[in-house]
Every structure is written in C-alpha cells, then in structure tokens.
Amino acid sequence: MGPLQLGDVPTWIGGTGAMAAARYAYQTISSQRQQLGEQQRFIAEQTRFMGEQRQNLELERAELRAVADDRKWAQARQIAMHQRGIGSVSDGHGWIVTVQNPSSASIRGVEVNFGTAYRAARAFDWPPFDHCPQNPTDTADDPLPIPVHLLGSRRAARFASQRWTAATAHNNRPTLYFTDDAGVRWSLDSHGSLEEALADSGQ
Known part of the structure; x- marks a missing residue:
C-alpha cells in the first residue's frame, strides 16, 4: 500500500463543499421559484376576483341606472x-x-x-x-x-x-x-x- 496522497483530500473536501453549496443554492432557488409561483397564482386569483367584483358592481350600477331612468320617465310617459x-x-x-x-x-x-x-x-x-x-x-x-x-x-x-x-x-x-x-x-x-x-x- 502506497503512501496517502494528501493532495487529494483538500480537493475532495473542496469538491464536496462545492456540491453542498450548489445543492443549497438549487434548493434556495427552487424554494424561491415555488414562492414566486404561489405569489403569482395568488395575484392571478385576486385579479380575477377583483375583475368579477368590478363586473358585478358595473352590473349593479347599470341596474340602478335603469331603475332610476325608468322612475325618472315614469310620470312623463x-x-x-x-x-x-x-x-x-x-x-x-x-x-x-x-x-x-x-x-x-x-x-x-x-x-x-x-x-x-x-x-x-x-x-x-x-x-x-x-x-x-x-x-x-x-x-x-x-x-x-x-x-x-x-x-x-x-x-x-x-x-x-x-x-x-x-x-x-x-x-x-x-x-x-x-x-x-x-x-x-x-x-x-x-x-x-x-x-x-x-x-x-x-x-
């Protein structure tokens, strides 16, 4: 058995550390992407909800205007x-x-x-x-x-x-x-x- 090649140990340790750092960075990026996706879905749902609310309000306003208009014209007609x-x-x-x-x-x-x-x-x-x-x-x-x-x-x-x-x-x-x-x-x-x-x- 030959002597231990100490020069390989630092390389191995450095490689292991780099892999751990890369995995941590990947997990961090994945987590951020997941959070960003959730935020985008939440914003999309809120936007859709606000759009539906706006449409409902516009319909209600139109109905109120129609009722008011009918009331306005009722006697004159x-x-x-x-x-x-x-x-x-x-x-x-x-x-x-x-x-x-x-x-x-x-x-x-x-x-x-x-x-x-x-x-x-x-x-x-x-x-x-x-x-x-x-x-x-x-x-x-x-x-x-x-x-x-x-x-x-x-x-x-x-x-x-x-x-x-x-x-x-x-x-x-x-x-x-x-x-x-x-x-x-x-x-x-x-x-x-x-x-x-x-x-x-x-x-």
Missing part, C-alpha cells in the same frame, strides 16, 4: 296630448290641444307652443276624460293663465292656438312643455316624441 286641427277658409285655421295628466302627481308650467314662433292664445280647465271628444270647443268662461301653473292628478287642460292660413297651421304643429313632479322639464311633440327639455324651454 303618462302625460297625453290630444291635438286636432280646426277652422275654415272664412274663420282661419288653427289647433285645439288637450293635455291630460292621468298620473298620481301634479305637473307644472304646462304650455303648448306651435312651431317655433307661436304660443297658445288661450287655455282652459277641462274635465278629465279617457279620450279626446269628437267636437272640441275653444271657448270657456274661465280661462287659465299661460303657462298653466299647476295641472293636478287626473286633470286636463285645453289649449287653443291663434287662427292662421291652412298652410301656416300645417307648418306650426303643437309641442307640449311641462315640468314633472320631480322638477324635470319635458317636451312632447305632435308625433309623440317625448324628450327631456331645458329648464326654461317653452317659457
């Missing part, structure tokens, strides 16, 4: 305007417009304009009814101020235009303006188009 052209060549032509409020609350600032240049010439209190009478009249003993300050629930008012030529009457169709119980100003034209109007529209 009940207001009815019945219009009828009247007149003759000798007497001139014009419009009779009856405004009905079948809702459970009053409306205010009720006014009928004709075209963009004419306002109603007269307004009268009118008994509530379900449809426009066949033979309207534009006379009454107790005219109302224009605009009509308050038109109560289940009440009606009648408006009469000036008298013009047939062409002028045809080109100046009626538009109703009123303010609902919530303070929103509305316009309803002769074709039944209901829109939110400026606060001072029709006045």
